[in-house]
Amino acid sequence: MRVTINQVKGMKKKGEKIAMLTAYDYSTAKIIDEADIPLILVGDSLGMVVLGYETTIPVTIEEMIHHTKAVVRGTKRSLIVGDMPFMTYHLSAEDALRNAARFIQEAGCQAVKLEGGVTVAEKVRRVVDCGIPVMGHIGLTPQSIHQLGGFKVQGKTPEAAIKLIKDARALEEAGAFAIVLETVPAQLASLITQKVDVPTIGIGAGIGCDGQIQIINDILGLFTDFVPKHAKQYTKLAEIIHNVVSEYASEVKSGGFPTDQNSFFLDESVAAELSKLTK
Ligand code: KIV
Numbered sequence: 001m002r003v004t005i006n007q008v009k010g011m012k013k014k015g016e017k018i019a020m021l022t023a024y025d026y027s028t029a030k031i032i033d034e035a036d037i038p039l040i041l042v043g044d045s046l047g048m049v050v051l052g053y054e055t056t057i058p059v060t061i062e063e064m065i066h067h068t069k070a071v072v073r074g075t076k077r078s079l080i081v082g083d084m085p086f087m088t089y090h091l092s093a094e095d096a097l098r099n100a101a102r103f104i105q106e107a108g109c110q111a112v113k114l115e116g117g118v119t120v121a122e123k124v125r126r127v128v129d130c131g132i133p134v135m136g137h138i139g140l141t142p143q144s145i146h147q148l149g150g151f152k153v154q155g156k157t158p159e160a161a162i163k164l165i166k167d168a169r170a171l172e173e174a175g176a177f178a179i180v181l182e183t184v185p186a187q188l189a190s191l192i193t194q195k196v197d198v199p200t201i202g203i204g205a206g207i208g209c210d211g212q213i214q215i216i217n218d219i220l221g222l223f224t225d226f227v228p229k230h231a232k233q234y235t236k237l238a239e240i241i242h243n244v245v246s247e248y249a250s251e252v253k254s255g256g257f258p259t260d261q262n263s264f265f266l267d268e269s270v271a272a273e274l275s276k277l278t279k
Helices: 003-016 026-034 059-071 093-107 118-129 142-148 158-172 185-196 237-254 266-278
Strands: 018-022 039-042 078-081 111-113 136-140 177-182 198-202 209-213
Touching: 003 018, 003 177, 026 039, 026 059, 039 059, 039 209, 059 078, 059 093, 093 111, 093 118, 118 136, 118 158, 136 158, 158 177, 158 185, 177 185, 185 198
Parallel strands: 018 039, 018 209, 039 078, 078 111, 111 136, 136 177, 177 198, 198 209
Antiparallel strands: none
8 A cells, every 4th residue: 555645744743754765767766665765756856867967957747757657666655756847837727737647647656746836836726626646845946946046045035934934835725735845944944844734845954844855866875966965975876886887897808707607508418419510
């Protein structure tokens, strides 16, 4: 049985912290699912950490659906949230609904996420009213990076902080089951967390959120272009992979790989007959 949105909301009520991670492929998603992580986001961060784009803006819905399907196939228990990419929910509520439905019907995930507060509330309501759970996302919203003028902390002035509180409330009223708070001061994130009944999931938003989300490639030390301040590298997988790949290459060169253990052989009688036939 997969985790439900009611269970996620219940975790806030019980004061249970929520651990959420991103995943983009079958094998990683399977490991995360087996580690009992209740929520997995197939984030459009895919564009940067898997596909090598500079921002999330070029990511298409086809790319998102392709990767979301793989994550769904690798999981049994986690609730999977598909991230709606740039311009798939901006034009109209109908467009938002049509594209959200693709995530649910084609990719098989259980919820979608979209960026924005008051300005997307009407779209969130339309999608939720049709039975599709929505996770909100406010603060630093990477799809608006050009408007925001870079990857900057959001909500630093009283006016900007009040705007974010209004955004969070608008999302809750529109029916969002949880809200990501990205790169906002810890005191503001705690305040928002107190002011809404739905769980807040922080990334660079301090300890006061109801849960945390991290990009799997960051915590594994697999993405090395830059290490965001909000990320903790629990290991250095890029270094480990580099060493393994180098060892493999030197064994191939030296003849140390493959050994008999990694090879297949003809039966002796077949080998003898073949040898006669090829003399
Ligand atoms: O795309 C993503 O991975 C995200 C998280 C950073 C919340 O939106």
